[in-house]
Amino acid sequence: QPKFDKIFNKIDELKPSFIDRLAKAIEIPAVSGDESLRPMVVKKSEYLVQELESLGFTDIQVKKLGTQPPPVENPNLQLPPVILSRYGNDPAKKTVLVYGHYDVQPAALSDGWASEPFKLVVDEEKQLMRGRGSTDDTGPLLGWLNVVQAHKEAGIDFPVNLITCFEGMEESGSLGLEKLIAEEASNYFKTTDAVCISDNYWLGTKKPVLTYGLRGCNYYQIIIQGPAADLHSGVFGGVIAEPMVDLIKVMGTLVDSNGKILIEGVDEMVAPLTEKESQLYEKIDFSVDDLNAASGSNTSLYQKKEDILMHRWRYPSLSLHGVEGAFYGPGAKTVIPAKVSGKFSIRTVPDIDSEKLTKLVVDHCNNAFKALNSPNKCYAELIHDGNYWVSNPYNASFTAAAKATKDVYGVDPDFTREGGSIPITLTFEEELKTSVLLLPMGRGDDGAHSINEKLDISNFMGGMKTMAAYLHYYAESPEN
Amino acid sequence: QPKFDKIFNKIDELKPSFIDRLAKAIEIPAVSGDESLRPMVVKKSEYLVQELESLGFTDIQVKKLGTQPPPVENPNLQLPPVILSRYGNDPAKKTVLVYGHYDVQPAALSDGWASEPFKLVVDEEKQLMRGRGSTDDTGPLLGWLNVVQAHKEAGIDFPVNLITCFEGMEESGSLGLEKLIAEEASNYFKTTDAVCISDNYWLGTKKPVLTYGLRGCNYYQIIIQGPAADLHSGVFGGVIAEPMVDLIKVMGTLVDSNGKILIEGVDEMVAPLTEKESQLYEKIDFSVDDLNAASGSNTSLYQKKEDILMHRWRYPSLSLHGVEGAFYGPGAKTVIPAKVSGKFSIRTVPDIDSEKLTKLVVDHCNNAFKALNSPNKCYAELIHDGNYWVSNPYNASFTAAAKATKDVYGVDPDFTREGGSIPITLTFEEELKTSVLLLPMGRGDDGAHSINEKLDISNFMGGMKTMAAYLHYYAESPEN
Ligand SMILES: [Zn+2]
Ligand SMILES: [Zn+2]
Ligand SMILES: [Zn+2]
Ligand SMILES: [Zn+2]
Incomplete structure (x- = not known):
């Protein structure tokens, strides 16, 4: 020009x-x-x-x-x-x-x-x-x-x-x-x-x-507390309710392997896709190959460009990051961890209200834990959020x-x-x-x-x- | 004397x-x-x-x-x-x-x-x-x-x-x-x-x-491999099949919160309890209070002395020890781990055959993973066993x-x-x-x-x- x-x-x-x-x-x-x-x-x-x-x-x-x-x-x-x-x-x-x-x-x-x-x-x-x-x-x-x-x-x-x-x-x-x-x-x-x-x-x-x-990010942890200290699985395996078992069960209820969030009420808060917004994605220069190149794998959940972009940008996602308090090293350690904390986060989008989301998450975790009938204690909480x-x-x-x-x-x-x-x-x-x-x-x-x-x-x-x-x-x- | x-x-x-x-x-x-x-x-x-x-x-x-x-x-x-x-x-x-x-x-x-x-x-x-x-x-x-x-x-x-x-x-x-x-x-x-x-x-x-x-101990790991390297959950959350999600799902199928092993065929290998053996437990000086004192908690799965001793000594147990490769520190880290390895072990008793058990475990994990329909890769293996x-x-x-x-x-x-x-x-x-x-x-x-x-x-x-x-x-x- x-x-x-x-x-x-x-x-x-x-x-x-x-x-x-x-x-x-x-x-x-x-x-x-x-x-x-x-x-x-x-x-x-x-x-x-x-x-x-x-x-x-x-x-x-x-x-x-x-x-x-x-x-x-x-x-x-x-x-x-x-x-x-x-x-x-x-x-x-x-x-x-x-x-x-x-x-x-x-x-x-x-x-x-x-x-x-x-x-x-x-x-x-x-x-x-x-x-x-x-x-x-x-x-x-x-x-x-x-x-x-x-x-x-x-x-x-x-x-x-x-x-x-x-x-x-x-x-x-x-x-x-x-x-x-x-x-x-x-x-x-x-x-x-x-x-x-x-x-x-x-x-x-x-x-x-x-x-x-x-997207925003709400980061949560679910803490399950059982015995007073880490125990040996030889001595206590089979007779103690293991916090790690309860945690894995609760974490397993949050999201499925196709990326669908299983917490009741979350999807309902997402702003509906309009025709105008929908058209924005068509023009964008992107393909599943770009995603695969970036991840170094063929692990994309979607094949269509529009689906990938929308799930990255305008839909929420839930990721399981890890467990604090459990064994994490290489090799084999026969520990029953006494207190474990499962870390996960939800990427937020319009019109998810952070406080309302946290209530849904905490209620969901408490209900999932309650269904286990475990003598352990469970506590779910927000660690931080950014809108x-x-x-x-x-x-x-x-x-x-x-x-x-x-x-x-x-x-x-x-x-x-x-x-x-x-x-x-x-x-x-x-x-x-x-x-x-x-x-x-x-x-x-x-x-x-x-x-x-x-x-x-x-x-x-x-x-x-x-x-x-x-x-x-x-x-x-x-x-x- | x-x-x-x-x-x-x-x-x-x-x-x-x-x-x-x-x-x-x-x-x-x-x-x-x-x-x-x-x-x-x-x-x-x-x-x-x-x-x-x-x-x-x-x-x-x-x-x-x-x-x-x-x-x-x-x-x-x-x-x-x-x-x-x-x-x-x-x-x-x-x-x-x-x-x-x-x-x-x-x-x-x-x-x-x-x-x-x-x-x-x-x-x-x-x-x-x-x-x-x-x-x-x-x-x-x-x-x-x-x-x-x-x-x-x-x-x-x-x-x-x-x-x-x-x-x-x-x-x-x-x-x-x-x-x-x-x-x-x-x-x-x-x-x-x-x-x-x-x-x-x-x-x-x-x-x-x-x-x-x-008891013996067979120690296993389930490895789930997805992307080539750890990814950021902001960029990849919702569009990638997360190995951690698959792992949590598979680990969740191994045992329930009451200690029952959910792997098909394991219980069937356990030697039946005879009348003579059953009487051995009655005489032993032990109570649920001893277990609670040892664990520093009220997390016993059983209240009766005989149940506790039998589940500690003559029944198998499955403990979830932890996850290698995921986030394990305090605080919040927004990582999607690329490769995670879930560690668990089974305490073995008569007449569990170690090799047969390993086949049951590996088959179970493979089937549970297959049911997820995930593009990731799953591999279950024995790390070590002791009879x-x-x-x-x-x-x-x-x-x-x-x-x-x-x-x-x-x-x-x-x-x-x-x-x-x-x-x-x-x-x-x-x-x-x-x-x-x-x-x-x-x-x-x-x-x-x-x-x-x-x-x-x-x-x-x-x-x-x-x-x-x-x-x-x-x-x-x-x-x-
Ligand atoms: Zn010694
Ligand atoms: Zn020693
Ligand atoms: Zn910068
Ligand atoms: Zn930077």
Whole structure:
């Protein structure tokens, strides 16, 4: 599109310096889940502040979040800071808040990486950049900085006021962030018109997507308590009611092998499928082969694309995760565990009410246990919940992002949802009372939390161009 | 009984030196399961050899068993030796082989012990000796040496030829022992007429017992394999057949909450209860209160003494031990495990055939899995088995031990079986083609594998007197 020629060309021209900026960031092993590397997370925040300063961002605030709550080795461990900053503060312009995280997942060469994970390697043949954080989320985060730089150097007025909210604890539960967002909603974030998060991925590897929905997650445990301590199965087998037997029976009543949830009343809460929504799935570039490739198996419950996508995105699911308190090692141990806790979670979707769901789950477990006539004790409880999120994919922000995608990639994006949750999405929406757009940069096969995490150079470049064009289109749109 | 006055008096007289001998042994932390303490296990074997030498035992052979097979930290870790020795070698006398183990379970003051576990504490008020190994099995093992000493010092001819077989690896699977017994069956052990093992306990705390049966144990796992790697339940929940769901369903078909085994054909293999056997249980000193005290709960499946004892001793039982490969930690982890292995075992009794049982189990699991119509893969297998053992409680050895018990304690012993297995019992019986007697010294509440392991002084003294009288009665008995 001639409209963005100048800025797109500048982005292309600055490619070497953008890769260089990313390489410098990747070199800092900012693993938030490793206490001993906490100084590195802080160091990476300092690197970002330095880059923001040199690009002319203003009102830079390094927000301390206090001490990390237990469990921690070091009781005085400080949480990494959240970096707030602005680029532009023109009341005539719209304000877009961009969120990203500078911490990363753990990585070690010995895990099977093809090269040192904390050294960005540019594979010229495959045209990709490999390194921990390349796609999750350092590459996309720096994308926003790069877009600012490109505008400056091209002499183009920045179309919106930009606010950054960069955290360093996302891979470890975003501790402290929710509170900060609530506090800054009427302060630093007050003028925000829209939030954009670039921290997820295309569904596949070829077609860009915009993401307008996420499932929630209610996590439960069923605790069965019997004897006072673990017993030997030789001495007590056959004469004691074994908690593990009761637990397996109760867990067996939750879901069937075809994925159908057997808890009464859950399906009834799911919003019915409309004709309009139904048509959304037909267009999406996806097949059962993609699912099989991702799982490395032929264990899909459905063969039709639409069924798979709907069961990933808009229907609830129940997964059995494991058992705490029982024998879990290799080999053979003849223990009768005294107290076992079965862990399972339900992915939630519109219009499931979390509290009502929990009541159904707890009642179901209690009834299933009661039917066993066991002298043991059973207790079912919610461990945590996070609500689902669904946005309007036809609002101003999504419309702008869709136009931008078309300009950059030449195709209309697929509108996708995700099966997992990004809890901060809902927090931004609720606290700031604005729409949130999920604008992924990387591909579905980037290996965000695996070995050999990568970001294709074409996605890096295309992603930044999409960010730039999105900001322009959103700035021009009549509504907020 | 005036018959044994002289030897019983000598045993009483030597009490201080017997306690001293035990205290010296207990001071050596011979924990076979802790590689770093292996030199201590060896040191304890040297202490025993020294004691055997000083008492006049002959032909002392310290049998090396070679390197401990993996998994081990140190690939050159040597197994502790088996100590063979003789006291007497008179062809006119019967020969009794006594087995014991000098290794112990781990123990640390920080586990909650009332005193240093590797220091024998004599509690004069409670008239007991506390320390790791006091009852399992250093106390009973040294009992045989003490009995020899008492005969020597009382000037009484020893009634039998004694052979010792003392191992240092019992608490860690008796590695190497089975092979040694097979090798020595026609060599060192050739003249053995009877085997006596003092390494179990009274059923309760008041009445002496002789043990004539042990259940066997067949340990199984059901492996369900689905995706190539663990998956995230947000992304894959609802679209993938989860191995954990299939496993829970299959495990749920094995046994019910009342302890009934649901595998077709197992109950049919159990030897029917005869009138004669049925009467054995009535006399035994036991009640549901004893079981509840032992389990620290009211989770008994039966209220009647006879039901409890029969289900512990003469009926099979199936216990679910745990799941390998699933989430097992505290908290919440949203994983779909790729490959899970359910562990369970069946305690076997006469006339269950191990191979036939395994076929029934594997067929049952395969059928239960097939009924699920799952795309995952299922594989059920035996991990290990050890056969049950039942002896004739009216043979010469048991008859001698019963008379001895009556002489010492003034009551007829209860004839008990045990729910657990002592695999070496069967090995001795099969390899040496002799009867085996289980002659316990300690009480049911000794805490063999727990904190504050103890041996009551009255059991120590009574146990040694019983050993001595047993050897005399057995020597006199017309048959072998
Ligand atoms: Zn991320
Ligand atoms: Zn991540
Ligand atoms: Zn023992
Ligand atoms: Zn033991």
